[in-house]
Amino acid sequence: MNLYDIIFYLFAAITIVSAFIVVNAKNIVYAAFSLLFTFFGVSGLYVLLGADFIAIVQVMVYIGGILVLLLFGVMLTHKITSVDIKAGSVQTIPAVIIIGIFAALLIGLMYSTHWAVNPAEIPVTTTKSLGKTLVTEYVLIFELLGILLLVAMIGAATIARRDGDK
Amino acid sequence: MLTEFGKIFVFILLAGGFVAIALVAASLIRPKRPTKEKLKTYECGEDPVGSPWVRFNIRFYVVALIFIIFDVEVVMLFPWALVYKNFGVYGFIVGAIFLLVLFLGMAYEWRKGDLEWARPKIEPPKMDIKFKPEIAPRPVEEKTVSEVE
Amino acid sequence: METIGLNHFLVVSAILFSLGIYSVVTRKNAIMVLMGIELILNSANINFVAFSKYGNYGLGGQVTALFVIILAAAEAAIALAIVLNLYKTFTHINIDEIDELNS
Numbered sequence: 460m461n462l463y464d465i466i467f468y469l470f471a472a473i474t475i476v477s478a479f480i481v482v483n484a485k486n487i488v489y490a491a492f493s494l495l496f497t498f499f500g501v502s503g504l505y506v507l508l509g510a511d512f513i514a515i516v517q518v519m520v521y522i523g524g525i526l527v528l529l530l531f532g533v534m535l536t537h538k539i540t541s542v543d544i545k546a547g548s549v550q551t552i553p554a555v556i557i558i559g560i561f562a563a564l565l566i567g568l569m570y571s572t573h574w575a576v577n578p579a580e581i582p583v584t585t586t587k588s589l590g591k592t593l594v595t596e597y598v599l600i601f602e603l604l605g606i607l608l609l610v611a612m613i614g615a616a617t618i619a620r621r622d623g624d625k
Numbered sequence: 626m627l628t629e630f631g632k633i634f635v636f637i638l639l640a641g642g643f644v645a646i647a648l649v650a651a652s653l654i655r656p657k658r659p660t661k662e663k664l665k666t667y668e669c670g671e672d673p674v675g676s677p678w679v680r681f682n683i684r685f686y687v688v689a690l691i692f693i694i695f696d697v698e699v700v701m702l703f704p705w706a707l708v709y710k711n712f713g714v715y716g717f718i719v720g721a722i723f724l725l726v727l728f729l730g731m732a733y734e735w736r737k738g739d740l741e742w743a744r745p746k747i748e749p750p751k752m753d754i755k756f757k758p759e760i761a762p763r764p765v766e767e768k769t770v771s772e773v774e
Numbered sequence: 775m776e777t778i779g780l781n782h783f784l785v786v787s788a789i790l791f792s793l794g795i796y797s798v799v800t801r802k803n804a805i806m807v808l809m810g811i812e813l814i815l816n817s818a819n820i821n822f823v824a825f826s827k828y829g830n831y832g833l834g835g836q837v838t839a840l841f842v843i844i845l846a847a848a849e850a851a852i853a854l855a856i857v858l859n860l861y862k863t864f865t866h867i868n869i870d871e872i873d874e875l876n877s
Contacts, residue, residue: 615851
């Protein structure tokens with residue numbers, strides 16, 4: 460068991476345990492903070508997979524952006540005096556059964572399939588090669604993402620603003 | 626097996642572990658004698674008023690939204706900025722279009738007043754004609770129109 | 775104990791995916807449902823990056839993961855705006871109780 464394995468199991472444990480807490484937490488703020496550790500663990504897994512730029516993007520966008528936005532959502536949608544922000548669940552037992560079967564099937568499928576494994580050399584840094592692919596092969600998607608972000612920005616601002624100025 | 630970046634990550638991990646161990650060890654060793662005064666939130670010596678769990682203004686959300694969009698924009702620009710020189714004018718134009726499209730969104734938010742904290746009131750145009758209410762002041766009570774309401 | 779390979783990452787991703795589905799299916803609060811969706815997107819991303827490394831398909835998987843992260847950001851922004859509007863209309867965001875189209 461070398462260093463790589465130990466780090467993998469550590470990050471996998473962080474990811475899965477904190478995802479369990481996210482799913483089961485009664486308090487929505489605890490769930491949001493636990494989601495932080497899930498994202499961190501996933502970013503660690505990216506590092507182990509040799510995708511350093513994706514890992515940094517994960518930290519920047521998920522932890523620095525989406526999680527903050529989710530916490531804003533929590534703060535904006537609960538009453539002033541509700542210190543205990545509860546979030547109940549419905550029909551947990553059938554869901555546990557069905558999703559347990561589903562997960563078992565999924566894992567079984569993954570182990571029974573013979574993937575064409577052909578590990579590549581890990582590049583030292585991926586940012587530059589990612590930039591090259593973005594500018595040549597995926598250039599249309601790159602520009603379309605700009606338009607998507609424009610639409611998202613205008614749309615979300617319009618939806619969120621709707622009440623105030625009529 | 627680890628990349629250069631992976632070594633840095635291991636270092637971050639060890640640093641985090643060090644902090645955790647230090648905090649846990651300190652909490653085991655130090656004396657704990659909490660009183661009501663000690664546990665109170667410190668608000669410049671005043672007694673704290675109300676709960677900290679207030680509902681925030683929705684204006685915060687719009688600011689956070691603009692932040693996340695430009696966060697993502699910066700993320701996309703990192704790989705582009707590393708290589709655009711290799712592609713000459715073409716590379717520059719690719720990034721310029723991307724930036725221009727997002728600048729349109731910025732201009733929209735600016736014009737709509739989402740970036741202002743106190744939203745400017747858009748006043749309807751007024752006519753110059755002065756409207757005088759034709760209510761003669763009553764001689765007995767001697768009240769003007771503004772006083773009546 | 776076998777050495778870490780593709781299957782290990784796939785199993786982590788499968789568990790994350792199931793937990794995300796569980797959160798989407800059972801939670802009442804709309805923000806918790808959003809968190810479940812983020813978990814699902816993360817698990818898909820792990821798969822993309824893992825196949826990109828072990829399948830030797832070049833950087834395609836990583837680029838796709840980058841796009842998915844950006845889409846997730848846009849999706850979270852729009853979805854939370856919708857949730858805020860729901861809160862304004864119904865004063866709560868329990869999505870099992872929101873069943874009117876026109877209130």
